Amino acid sequence: MRELKILYIAGDYPKAEYLSLLQSQPDDDGKAGALLALDEINITGKFIGFSFAMDFIALKRGADVVAVAKQSLDRDSVLVADLNAPDLLALANAPAARRSLIFDIRTSDDDLRQERCARNVFHILPSTAMRADALGQYLAKKGWRRWFVLQGPSVEDAAFATDIHRAASRFGGKIVEARAYNYDAGSRRVDTGYQQIATQMPLATEGAPAHDVVIVADTKNLFGDYLPYNTFEPRPIVGTQGLSPVAWHPAFQEYSALQMQHRFELVAHRKMSERDYAAWLAVRAIGEAVIRSGKTSPIDLAEFMRSDAFGVAGFKGQALTFRRWDQQLRQPVLLASALMVVTMSPQDGFLHPKFFTDTLGYDEPETKCRFAQ
Numbered sequence: 017m018r019e020l021k022i023l024y025i026a027g028d029y030p031k032a033e034y035l036s037l038l039q040s041q042p043d044d045d046g047k048a049g050a051l052l053a054l055d056e057i058n059i060t061g062k063f064i065g066f067s068f069a070m071d072f073i074a075l076k077r078g079a080d081v082v083a084v085a086k087q088s089l090d091r092d093s094v095l096v097a098d099l100n101a102p103d104l105l106a107l108a109n110a111p112a113a114r115r116s117l118i119f120d121i122r123t124s125d126d127d128l129r130q131e132r133c134a135r136n137v138f139h140i141l142p143s144t145a146m147r148a149d150a151l152g153q154y155l156a157k158k159g160w161r162r163w164f165v166l167q168g169p170s171v172e173d174a175a176f177a178t179d180i181h182r183a184a185s186r187f188g189g190k191i192v193e194a195r196a197y198n199y200d201a202g203s204r205r206v207d208t209g210y211q212q213i214a215t216q217m218p219l220a221t222e223g224a225p226a227h228d229v230v231i232v233a234d235t236k237n238l239f240g241d242y243l244p245y246n247t248f249e250p251r252p253i254v255g256t257q258g259l260s261p262v263a264w265h266p267a268f269q270e271y272s273a274l275q276m277q278h279r280f281e282l283v284a285h286r287k288m289s290e291r292d293y294a295a296w297l298a299v300r301a302i303g304e305a306v307i308r309s310g311k312t313s314p315i316d317l318a319e320f321m322r323s324d325a326f327g328v329a330g331f332k333g334q335a336l337t338f339r340r341w342d343q344q345l346r347q348p349v350l351l352a353s354a355l356m357v358v359t360m361s362p363q364d365g366f367l368h369p370k371f372f373t374d375t376l377g378y379d380e381p382e383t384k385c386r387f388a389q
């Protein structure tokens with residue numbers, strides 16, 4: 017029996033702060049999805065002489081990722097990286113990880129797929145550009161072409177807003193105004209904080225030119241959830257809140273996803289998050305590559321995953337494959353509200369000569385990834 021050991025490495029970062037008490041981030045976010053996938057690939061692997069194991073490394077807050085890699089990695093390692101962008105880049109560029117195969121399950125940063133791409137990193141979650149394009153296609157299909165953008169203060173908010181501008185130019189949208197929202201309500205958990213944010217929403221959206229939809233860029237959950245029903249004009253809310261582009265949603269049930277949701281709930285005793293799905297998909301991709309290629313070397317697996325022979329089932333109606341030019345997993349993107357998946361992009365009518373999913377994000381002629389040259 018041949019064994020492949022997968023290393024799951026997770027950073028210790030501040031948890032997301034939500035406005036609603038109904039939202040929370042579980043302690044095993046991501047890890048639960050990886051464990052489910054590990055059980056699944058072992059069921060298949062045992063019939064052809066493969067077994068899979070997983071070790072977990074939990075980084076302490078502020079830990080040196082390079083030092084941890086030097087101490088923990090073998091010469092050839094396969095890693096699932098639940099790391100933010102700086103730590104992921106440090107790991108990818110560490111001498112101990114040069115021959116490793118790293119699956120990024122946390123970031124959506126465009127620059128990690130563009131100017132700062134790394135040959136040993138494969139990206140699972142949709143990029144920010146893919147998410148914005150998924151939303152832009154749907155708005156174009158609905159005929160909602162006048163977009164009012166309300167942007168929060170963070171760097172991630174600016175990145176999403178930039179990609180919304182790019183999507184407008186690609187799909188016929190018009191940004192009637194892009195407005196910054198920088199108001200700090202202090203403590204949002206007390207009455208005064210709640211009232212300050214809620215009463216700010218009409219003021220923040222007052223006086224905007226005629227628009228069909230409000231696109232919010234609020235990745236830190238500072239104000240976006242208060243926008244529905246509080247805008248000065250009655251308009252749909254889309255973007256990081258409202259109708260949002262996501263890789264996975266607990267309400268998604270098409271293409272046998274309902275069975276997947278049930279399996280996860282049986283083992284994790286909660287709903288599957290987007291990061292759980294990313295971790296599950298990364299481990300399933302590893303298992304699929306090993307079982308179909310018969311190889312366990314990270315270099316061989318990476319080469320197989322770039323080939324036309326690779327594909328992994330992700331409950332989205334088609335085999336999911338990696339783009340050769342930036343190693344981004346091409347996949348449909350769900351557009352979902354709090355309780356319901358509304359649609360899935362690419363939308364009908366948006367065509368591509370090879371992969372419809374390549375209408376989302378940066379296509380090969382647009383790439384700035386250096387190893388693609």
